[in-house]
Amino acid sequence: MDELAARAAAFAARHCGDVRLLRVGVSRAGTPLQLLRVGRGARQVLVVAGPHANEPVGGTTVLRLAERVLADPRLTAGADATWNLLLCLDPDGLRRNEGWLTGPYTLGRHFRHFFRPGFLEQPEWLPDGADGAALPETRALLRLQDELKPFLQCSLHGVDVGGAFVELTRDLPGLCRRVAHAAARLGIPLELGPYDALYWPRLGPAVHRIPPPRPREPAAAVTEAAVDSTWHHPQRHGTLTAVVEAPMWGVAAVADGSPPADPDAALRTVSRDLRHDARALARILARVRPHLDGVPGAARLLAPVEDHLLVCPGLADAWDPDTADPLRQLPPLSTAHLTALRIAGGRIAVRTAGLLHQLVTGAGRDPAGVLPELDALIDAWCAGFRDDCGARWIPVARQAEFQARVVLAAFRLAGVRSGESHWGTRPAVPMHRE
Structure with a gap:
């Protein structure tokens, strides 16, 4: 967590004026929730890294996205866009995983140092609705969503063992092909039947639609993400949310669409x-x-x-x-x-x-x-x-590159669609403390 914060601060210092490092809240333990903002356009993109404590790759991805976005004015001024990159939504939980983050990257080391909080302490979930959000991390994210009213939100997740897949709050034509292309170029298996989306509508290979939330008892909520969440909350603003999952250890068989002999x-x-x-x-x-x-x-x-x-x-x-x-x-x-x-x-x-x-x-x-x-x-x-x-280890650079490519593809596809709709432009948003 300290390395991630230091690299973001150094990046903002090198590009003073073009990049702002903002504090948008604090964690339960008092760690600042920091956001890199690149661009000054009216149309907002929000990328959330580290929503689950044991899925750290998103921090690397947002730094990569910041560099790429800054280097290509077509992604900012040319698209009238501002990129808001949240470094880590659960920094306290990430710290508890630091026993394995420095490697060596073995399954045994990973799981002996694994930490992910209980369901009620995971900041993306809203089991009591937005008004009842108890965690300061959750409240900070909700506040950011309501201020920015982003046309696109991307939540960056990691699969410990399996393959890559994407979940969307509504269809985004063209994304399935780009997800498949990115995975193939990077040697990452596509997970065609992820457990997370077992009962969800399929939009294409390894791309599923997240159904609307519905009240369920706690055990079902844990296993099906059936409660309300910060994925759904900004839909009132016309936001499309994309959940991008990249595996740490890839398994080729999760891409095998053949019928089994005896299911x-x-x-x-x-x-x-x-x-x-x-x-x-x-x-x-x-x-x-x-x-x-x-x-x-x-x-x-x-x-x-x-x-x-x-x-x-x-x-x-x-x-x-x-x-x-x-x-x-x-x-x-x-x-x-x-x-x-x-x-x-x-x-x-x-x-x-x-x-x-x-x-x-x-x-x-x-x-x-x-x-x-x-x-x-x-x-x-x-x-x-x-x-x-x-299961085989996938280098961190390839995990992050997959996520970055999917986010950029979603930006281009959703940007075209939102530009044709009534939520295509936004007024300037309040600035947080820099």
């Missing part, structure tokens, strides 16, 4: 494994919990553990052909879908194990004697990703 058998296996893994992790949590009094940060680690274990039974039942709700049918499944579901089940398990590992090591001792078991589980699940799924 029901594969689904039963995925569901059975998830139930088994969740029970094993719940037993470990029960052994660890009595020893957590006084452990620093235990509550923040316990919240996502409990969220994960809460949703596992429902997920397993929804995927299992023998227990699935007949009124909520899975779409026709390809090999890509089944691979994504297998990875999703393993991801929940290994993330939970990694958080439990940090709980125990944070206590400075292992009174319950669970560390050997946790280490064995983490190693086994990581080996499954690496050896069985073929």
Whole structure:
């Protein structure tokens, strides 16, 4: 986080007058929320990096975008556009991932230092609506959206294991082809059936439409992003939101659209494994919990553990052909879908194990004697990703370049459309403290 802030400050200092570094809020721990602003046009673009603490690539992407936008006046003055690049929406959470950010980039190191807060502490979500937003990071983003009224908002996310995909609040013709082209040029697999968008309308290969929010109980909200969010909030201003996902470890099979030989058998296996893994992790949590009094940060680690274990039974039942709700049918499944579901089940398990590992090591001792078991589980699940799924590390530069290319493509396509509509131009927005 400090390196990201320092590089942004240096960039703004080198280009004083053309680039402004603004403070648009503070995190719960008092870290400034900083935004790079490039251009002085009436039409606003908002790019949000770091909405999830464990997905850091967006910070690199916004620095890359700032350089590219500044170098090409067609993206600013020529388009009457201003680019607003938020360095990181959850800087406190990002700091808790710094144990793996310096490398070496191995799955085991990643998951042993993984952190993502519980659902209610993730600043993009609005479980109580915009008026009930409790987190200062969320309130800062909502304020920025309402001031800017952007014609385009891009939220930059990262997939730990899998492939690249994009989610849109409405269709953007032409983007599917550009997403596919960027992924192919960079050697990144397209994820054709992502778990996140399993029930969502498909606009094209690896591009899905985010459905409107609807009230759901908490477990469904965690797994389906079914509550209101900062993706939807600026729609009142005519904003198109694009969620851009780039993988850290790519898996070729998530791009395999062929029909599987026996999808029901594969689904039963995925569901059975998830139930088994969740029970094993719940037993470990029960052994660890009595020893957590006084452990620093235990509550923040316990919240996502409990969220994960809460949703596992429902997920397993929804995927299992023998227990699935007949009124909520899975779409026709390809090999890509089944691979994504297998990875999703393993991801929940290994993330939970990694958080439990940090709980125990944070206590400075292992009174319950669970560390050997946790280490064995983490190693086994990581080996499954690496050896069985073929997960391979994708260099950070390629992750960021994919996101940058998709954002620029969305800007060009959405800019043309918005220029023809009633929200094409905007008055000047209030300036934050520089």
